[in-house]
Amino acid sequence: MKQGSLSQRKTGFLANFIANPKERRRTNLFLLLMVGLILVEGLFVYFNRQQLMTEDFRHYKGTFKQFGSIAQIGFYAAVAIYPIFLLLKNKQIKGIKLGTIELKTILQFVGKLVRTWHVPVALLSTGIVFLHVYMALLRGFKLDFTYISGIITVLFLLPLMYMGLMRFKRNDRNWHFKLAISFLILFFIHANFS
Numbered sequence: 001m002k003q004g005s006l007s008q009r010k011t012g013f014l015a016n017f018i019a020n021p022k023e024r025r026r027t028n029l030f031l032l033l034m035v036g037l038i039l040v041e042g043l044f045v046y047f048n049r050q051q052l053m054t055e056d057f058r059h060y061k062g063t064f065k066q067f068g069s070i071a072q073i074g075f076y077a078a079v080a081i082y083p084i085f086l087l088l089k090n091k092q093i094k095g096i097k098l099g100t101i102e103l104k105t106i107l108q109f110v111g112k113l114v115r116t117w118h119v120p121v122a123l124l125s126t127g128i129v130f131l132h133v134y135m136a137l138l139r140g141f142k143l144d145f146t147y148i149s150g151i152i153t154v155l156f157l158l159p160l161m162y163m164g165l166m167r168f169k170r171n172d173r174n175w176h177f178k179l180a181i182s183f184l185i186l187f188f189i190h191a192n193f194s
C-alpha cells in the first residue's frame with residue numbers, strides 16, 4: 001500500500017521536478033492555463049487577421065503594448081519573491097514592530113503568498129506576453145532597438161522558466177536567479193528605453 005502510493009506520487013506530470021503533490025497540481029493547472037491562453041490568443045489573431053493587418057499601426061501598437069505592460073506587472077510580482085525572502089533571512093528584522101504587529105509576522109505572511117503564487121503568476125504572464133510578441137511580429141520585424149531588445153528578452157525567458165523547474169529540487173546551480181536578474185534588466189530596458 002505504502003509502495004503503491006509512493007509510485008503513484010512519482011508518475012504525475014512533472015513528478016521528476018516537483019516533489020510536493022499540491023505544488024505540482026497547482027503548477028500543472030497553471031501550465032495548462034498558459035497553454036490554453038496561448039491557443040486562444042493564436043485563434044484570436046487567426047480569426048481577426050484581416051482587421052489586425054489593416055488597422056492603423058499606432059492604434060494596433062497601442063493594443064499590443066497593453067499586453068506587454070500587463071505581463072510586465074506580473075513579472076515584477078514574480079521577482080518580488082527575492083527581496084521578500086532576503087528580508088526574511090535578515091536577523092536584524094527580529095523585534096521590529098509595525099504598530100502592534102511584528103514585521104517578521106507580516107513578512108512571513110507575504111513570503112508565503114509570493115511563494116505560493118510565484119510560479120502561477122510567471123506562467124500567466126508568459127501566456128499574456130505571447131500575444132504581445134505575436135502581435136508585434138505579425139506586422140513585420142523591424143531591425144531597431146525595441147524589436148532586438150524584445151527578442152533578446154524572450155530568449156532569456158525560456159531558459160529562465162526551465163531553470164525555474166530545476167529550482168524546485170535545487171538543481172539549477174543558481175542559474176534561475178542569475179537568469180531572473182538578467183531578464184528583469186532586459187525587459188526593463190526594452191519597455192522603458194524604446
Ligand code: HEM
Nearest residue numbers: 065068069072129133136146147150151153154187191194
Ligand atoms: C518577455 C518579453 C517582453 C516583455 C515583458 C515586453 C514588454 C513590453 C512593455 C512593457 C512595453 C512598453 C509598453 C508601454 O509603453 O505601454 C513593450 C513595448 C514594445 N514591445 Fe515588448 N516585451 C517583450 C518582448 C517583445 C518582443 C519579442 C517584441 C518584438 C520582437 C516586442 C516588441 C515591442 C514593441 C514594438 C513595443 C513598442 C515600443 C514603442 O513604444 O515603440 N516586445 N514591451
Ligand code: HEM
Nearest residue numbers: 075078079081082119122123161164165167168176177180
Ligand atoms: C515557470 C516558471 C518558473 C518556475 C517554475 C519558477 C520556480 C521557482 C522556484 C521553485 C523558486 C524557489 C523558491 C524557494 O526558494 O522556495 C524560484 C525562485 C525565484 N524565481 Fe522563479 N520560477 C519561474 C519563473 C520565474 C520568473 C519569470 C522570474 C523572473 C521574472 C523568476 C524569478 C525568481 C527569483 C528572483 C527567485 C528567487 C531566487 C532563487 O531562489 O533562485 N522566476 N522560482
